[in-house]
């Protein structure tokens with residue numbers, strides 16, 4: 001479904017992505033794991049067209065989308081829920097959701113989808129007229145995901161959706177993410193710093209370090225990898241896995 005091949009991205013002279021390749025099959029959950037500054041967000045931004053690729057290609061459903069504008073990429077079926085939520089604080093919850101549907105013209109269907117989002121995240125239903133900036137961190141993340149879903153994507157890009165949230169809220173969010181994948185067949189590419197959460201969640205994963213994919217594979221195998229244990233789980237990994 002999504003194929004990224006040998007992608008290079010720069011910010012001025014900073015070579016942020018040094019030829020990454022990855023893919024997501026339809027209906028799959030895939031994680032991209034890496035430390036601060038590894039290039040995870042840049043990878044998602046390059047896929048959604050926010051950052052220009054210097055070379056390499058991104059194809060989606062066999063179409064080359066490498067140099068397509070972000071709005072057209074949304075229309076093609078990719079939705080990006082950015083790092084740090086980026087909801088519009090001075091708009092209501094409902095207006096934030098409506099903005100997620102900015103590429104659509106089917107107003108009665110949009111209305112139905114708003115209802116579905118409120119079922120998926122009931123907390124949003126009680127707060128639809130509230131300014132989004134007054135929501136808690138967890139609620140803002142739910143709103144950000146719901147807004148992302150309003151374009152009816154077939155691939156959702158999630159950038160650290162549980163960053164800074166209490167474990168119980170993080171669990172809630174991931175429960176809905178798994179529901180969207182299992183029940184609705186949505187393909188999801190998730191960026192996570194927390195290797196333990198990430199490897200428990202997805203089927204396949206990629207480890208990125210300083211702009212390069214260092215390891216990839218089935219999450220069960222990745223969990224067993226000594227390199228991952230050393231780099232991401234530290235001395236206490238036994239407690240984490242066993």
Ligand SMILES: Nc1ncnc2c1ncn2[C@@H]1O[C@H](COP(=O)(O)OP(=O)(O)OP(=O)(O)O)[C@@H](O)[C@H]1O
Nearest residue numbers: 011014016034035036037038039040041042043193
């Ligand atoms: N707008 C920008 N201008 C210049 N350099 C940038 C910009 N955005 C990112 N970078 C640099 O590109 C590299 C990759 O950044 P990126 O945000 O993709 O990392 P990340 O893996 O998402 O990190 P984090 O886990 O901290 O979010 C870093 O060295 C970063 O400093």
Ligand SMILES: [Mg+2]
Nearest residue numbers: 040041042083
């Ligand atoms: Mg990031």
